[in-house]
Amino acid sequence: MLGGFDVLQEPDVIDSNLLLKELEEEKILVSFSNVADVGGGIGRVVKHVLLKRFDKVDLVEPSPRLLASAPSYLATNDCSLEEEEEGDEEKVGCDKSSTSWDKDEINSKVTFTNQGLQDWSPIEGTYDLIWAQWSIVYLHDADLISFLQRCKQALKEGGVVVIKENTTDEDMGFMVDKDDASLIRSPAYFNTLFSIAGFTTIIEKSQLGFPSELYTVKMFVLKNL
DSSP: OTTOOOGGGHHHHHHHHHHHHHHHHSSSSSOSSSEEEETTTTTTHIIITTTTSSSSEEEEEOOHHHHHHHHHHSSOOOHHHHHHHHSSSTTTTTTTOOOOOHHHHHHHHHHEOOOOOOTOOOOTOEEEEEEEESSSGOOOOHHHHHHHHHHHHHHEEEEEEEEEEEEEEEGGEEEEEETTTTTEEEEHHHHHHHTTTTTEEEEEEEOOOOTTSSSSSEEEEEEEO
């Protein structure tokens, strides 16, 4: 969910792929069999990041409309979409090497689940990685802790959770964004909730290349305590 800021697409995808590369090179993540993208919308992260590395991907999304659009989005080159909408292949965000996936590969590798984060109850020991980006800001603290505890049980041994979210300044603790009713937490606040849920933060880094007027986006990599 880019909030209409197409300029965010390229740096977001670059930094997310670099994070996964780091996890692989540092042997933090040694298996790339199963991943879940929770609150994944039409599958933007699945398409540009997760399908490139994992054998099986579960896309979990509460909106039936977005989930119904996901298979065709995954199979369509982004430039084709933008040319159709704008009539201009040089539109910002149009990457000539944009990824599209074969429909048979999508059918064999991707599972689509219409469910919210509060209700998602994955099978124990299923995933090498659970990815949540721009989705947990809509969970209150108790629901977030409950969600993370279910993630904890769903991870394989050695698995990790990646949280990529908007953050606010440390001295604010948290704030409510009145535009969309999201809860923007400070990194320290996040890390407290992660600890309560039974995780330790092994990597915390800022997303680069976003406009300065936007919230600072942080990437947290969590392992079981």
